Amino acid sequence: MAAFDVRWVERWQEQVNKDAVLKTIGRHFTANILFEFGSHPYVVSFVDGSMAKVAHSIGPETTFTLALRAPAETWAKFVQPIPPPMYNDLIALSHPLHGKLRVEGDTKLMWQNLRALTWALDLMRNVKE
């Protein structure tokens, strides 16, 4: 299972920041998003489609607009090269029929940036352990 530790997130950040497509489709994607991989929460600062900063220590002064929360086991299925049914996509995970991932906060921001956000999430599958 993916570790979802600091090193893993840094590798994901590398994937995002070198991705050519995201530079186009994420040109206006700027947001602070909390990713909760079970007991590992991070706040990722996307700026113009790049992952400008990752906050590893979440404290009382950490701010974010949107939160995506799921157990590590759920994310582990999502990041598989061929994810199993119901685990392959953000909307699949969060659909009320399945409820495998909780979306909290400014959900409008998620819908406004859905294309860039889901592209960035898919790049998690390129992270080598």
Add this chain to the structure above:
Amino acid sequence: MAKIEPITGRYIYVPYEGQEYRVFYEEAGQGIPLICLHTAGTDSREWRHQLCDPDINRNFRVIALDLPRHGKSIPPTGWWKDEYKLTAKFYSEFVMAFARELELDRPVIMGSSMGGNVCLHLALNFADEVRALIPVEACDYSPGWWLDWLHHPHIHGGEACATATYGLMAPQSPEEYRRETWWYYAQGGPGIFKGDLYFYSVDHDFRSLVGKISGKVPMYFMTGVYDFACTPEMAETTAKKIKGAEHITMEEIGHFPMCENPVVFKKYLMPVLAKIVRK
């Protein structure tokens, strides 16, 4: 020699409840009429592979229409004054009005997603006018999709609708075809996908009616394992409530079998079509 597909596209005027609808449809082949219904917010292009497949159009006159407000079918006059909400009544009756106008003899009707859900209404209300029904990715209740975010001035409707449905397709399906389906979704008119989903998730609550279907019309439910809007379990549960209905689970495919992976879909579809030909 030019490479030209066997599809012919035409416009037909369909009268329905005092309005005359200019409807685009495309067709290929000859034999048993087979009407193909597109998914929410898209158009007949989803069926382009089946229209062109000689194994299919040898025995079937394959016809795919654009519902009013979709593809090349313009909306009815006055559309700019109302919020669009597709209803089960309009959808089912309009499909049959189209079939009558084309003078089709008891067509087979195959539809995916909302086009599959409407097959249940056709089975209940038009059993004498249809030969068989193929509800693809369909069940008696598919909640959770009628969302304001899909038609909102702060959100790019095309990109949001297309991306929201992208994950309904299987990762094994060719990316080229998945992106093509994304493109169809991105081209829908403003509010049309959401308006269709009013039918899909709200007006089509068939749970109290499904048991009233007579079973007179053969029904073949087909569901891809990656469909998270209508899972194989949901479709199979529905099929079990209908006398004589069959359910087929399709591996390594999702909510848009006909256009996300026509090769895999064909593997499952051909035995169904063969049964219909034999009957």
